[in-house]
Amino acid sequence: MFLISFKRIVKFACQHFVRNVWLSIATMTIIVLTLFSLTTLVLVNVVADYATNSIKDTVDVALYFDNETTEEAVGILEEELNKIEEIKEVQHITAEEALEKFKKEHEGDEAIEATLLELEKNPFGATLVIEAHDVEQYPLIMGKIEEMKLGDVAEEIDYEDHQLLIKRINQFTDKLKSFGLIISAIFILVAVLTVFNTVRMGIYIHRREIGIMRLVGANNWFIRLPFILEGLFYALLSCIAFWIIMFVLLHFFGPKINTFFTEINFNIGEYMRANFLNIFGFEFIIIAVVNMISALVAMGRYLRI
Amino acid sequence: MIELRNVSKKYSTGTEAVRDVTLHIKPGEFVSLVGQSGVGKSTIVKMLVAEEKPTKGKIVLGGWDITRIRTHDIPLLRRQIGVVFQDFKLLEQKTVYENVAFALEVAGYPKKHIEEIVPQILTLVGLSDKKESFPEQLSGGQQQRVSIARALAHRPKILIADEPTGNLDSINTREIIDLLLKINKYKTTVMLVTHNRDVVNSLRKRVIAMEDGRVLSDKERGRYAL
Numbered sequence: 001m002f003l004i005s006f007k008r009i010v011k012f013a014c015q016h017f018v019r020n021v022w023l024s025i026a027t028m029t030i031i032v033l034t035l036f037s038l039t040t041l042v043l044v045n046v047v048a049d050y051a052t053n054s055i056k057d058t059v060d061v062a063l064y065f066d067n068e069t070t071e072e073a074v075g076i077l078e079e080e081l082n083k084i085e086e087i088k089e090v091q092h093i094t095a096e097e098a099l100e101k102f103k104k105e106h107e108g109d110e111a112i113e114a115t116l117l118e119l120e121k122n123p124f125g126a127t128l129v130i131e132a133h134d135v136e137q138y139p140l141i142m143g144k145i146e147e148m149k150l151g152d153v154a155e156e157i158d159y160e161d162h163q164l165l166i167k168r169i170n171q172f173t174d175k176l177k178s179f180g181l182i183i184s185a186i187f188i189l190v191a192v193l194t195v196f197n198t199v200r201m202g203i204y205i206h207r208r209e210i211g212i213m214r215l216v217g218a219n220n221w222f223i224r225l226p227f228i229l230e231g232l233f234y235a236l237l238s239c240i241a242f243w244i245i246m247f248v249l250l251h252f253f254g255p256k257i258n259t260f261f262t263e264i265n266f267n268i269g270e271y272m273r274a275n276f277l278n279i280f281g282f283e284f285i286i287i288a289v290v291n292m293i294s295a296l297v298a299m300g301r302y303l304r305i
Numbered sequence: 306m307i308e309l310r311n312v313s314k315k316y317s318t319g320t321e322a323v324r325d326v327t328l329h330i331k332p333g334e335f336v337s338l339v340g341q342s343g344v345g346k347s348t349i350v351k352m353l354v355a356e357e358k359p360t361k362g363k364i365v366l367g368g369w370d371i372t373r374i375r376t377h378d379i380p381l382l383r384r385q386i387g388v389v390f391q392d393f394k395l396l397e398q399k400t401v402y403e404n405v406a407f408a409l410e411v412a413g414y415p416k417k418h419i420e421e422i423v424p425q426i427l428t429l430v431g432l433s434d435k436k437e438s439f440p441e442q443l444s445g446g447q448q449q450r451v452s453i454a455r456a457l458a459h460r461p462k463i464l465i466a467d468e469p470t471g472n473l474d475s476i477n478t479r480e481i482i483d484l485l486l487k488i489n490k491y492k493t494t495v496m497l498v499t500h501n502r503d504v505v506n507s508l509r510k511r512v513i514a515m516e517d518g519r520v521l522s523d524k525e526r527g528r529y530a531l
Contacts, residue, residue, distance in 0.1 A: 008410055211394065216459070217384035217411070218380060219380050220380070222411055
């Protein structure tokens, strides 16, 4: 009996939708715009994460040794550093490798080549490049290195500059997120009012049918459920319509948009395809809940059982 | 079958539509509830189908006290009472068959059961040859027959007809009254709410007359005498 009733409820919900097709389309348009703002908010979050992570990946600490320090001494220090649990990796660049690298970089520069020939000794010392598990751990690592009292070892620390950049990115994206949240909240409010009005109109249009249902003893949920289902239809069809539009736009404009993100290695089309189900599900649930609440409020106000 | 004990109904506007009405209608009876417009007849009908609740008194239907009926029990009550109105209340976009089947569909009956019951009822009301017609293709009398057929879909013990002949000419009026008498013969209690003098006088059945929200007279073989 439940299944039979459910089928009929779905049928009535479809009738509501089809008989007010223009009202349905207008409602869905507002929901699609809401989805655009929600998706933009999601993308701002993702791009911010990509940007921050890409900067974090470039952060390291380099310890430069003078050319008097032997490779054995540097090797011992490398072993000591590897024992620090916050350190992910220590890269040992020998004095020879540093010289080769320098020569390669200045190949063809006669002045530099002549200067190098004049020098009797390799002017470069060894270098240890330290990478932490987390960018936040660098101050701790630096503290531990200082405790080692390395004497003549020259240090160059480039993580502080990056930290400033990360801070600025975070501040910018926080502002962007707040703006996105406000825009999304406005669109959600507009969607709530639109669905509320659509359900109210639906109740008005079907008032005769609803009156007859009451007269012949239809259950309350039998009268109410089609309106709630109608709200779910709007959510589902709007999400589908939005993603079709989104993929068409990405097909044509994706490559252009990606040029903005080459530095952080972010491909919007790939990201959307890979996370389609998650974002679709997240947005569908939000819109479905919003629509159901709107429908319930409209019914509570205008539908007399 | 139908019992009203000292029932009063006062609306929030202050209008007292029904005042201290006490009635007892036995199973299988045919009763005419008569009176001018605004004397409280329709309010009594609304209270019987739980569309309104009495302000005072008690209403019992077939042993079921519906005075303070719970919301989720109202559909069950309405399936036990068939109601027809002056304006037929048919769905224009549905055929005769679909209009009658609608009452069973919304109650969750399976298609097989509906296909069995609806033709029987349409035969009873004399519309088996019109089942594919739409309401606008039918006369007023035929439309009221569809409305009666729909009211009978749940095989109710009580049929309330609220001014069923108000929109009909004399020939169609006679046909509808004959149909109500036929239904009454099958032991269905019929309450005819009307202010049609000729109809009431021709019936020679019990007549309850109302005036100003009160029962003015209650006679076993009454006439319309207001």
